[in-house]
Amino acid sequence: MPIYExxxxxxxxxxxxxVKMSDQTxxxxxxAGNQVQRAVSLPAISTQKSRGYTHGIARRxxxxxKKEQDHAQAEYERNYIKDHS
Ligand SMILES: [Zn+2]
Structure with a gap:
């Protein structure tokens, strides 16, 4: 749903x-006047941008x-080899 200014x-x-698509101005x-004009809906653009930003953080x-898991795995293997050699 877009936010309009x-x-x-x-x-x-x-x-x-x-605003819903069906809504009137x-x-x-x-x-309480109805001489209202719609401006550019900037908030919708910034929302999209911040969503991409959040995705970037989640990916990072x-x-x-994953790196931590790899590290733990390597540590485990190292200990295992040490204990069983
Ligand atoms: Zn007014």
Whole structure:
């Protein structure tokens, strides 16, 4: 669901609103007027960007966990060889 930015042309109040496809332009929350114009929906773009950022972190985290597991495995093998030789 996209978040749209609106600006009231009666009182110049700006606000953001989560809008369903079927929804009509909302009334201004400040003056209750309906002279509201939709602006560019920047929040949707930034949400997408931050989602990609989170994915990057998750991937990096998974990689470091894998590294830790490899390390533990190597340690285990080293101890095993030491104990059984
Ligand atoms: Zn207004």
């Amino acid at each position: 609106y600006k009231c042309s009666q009182c110049s109040h700006q606000f953001e609103k989560l 909302p009334a201004c929350p400040a003056c 985290k998974a990689k470091s966990i």
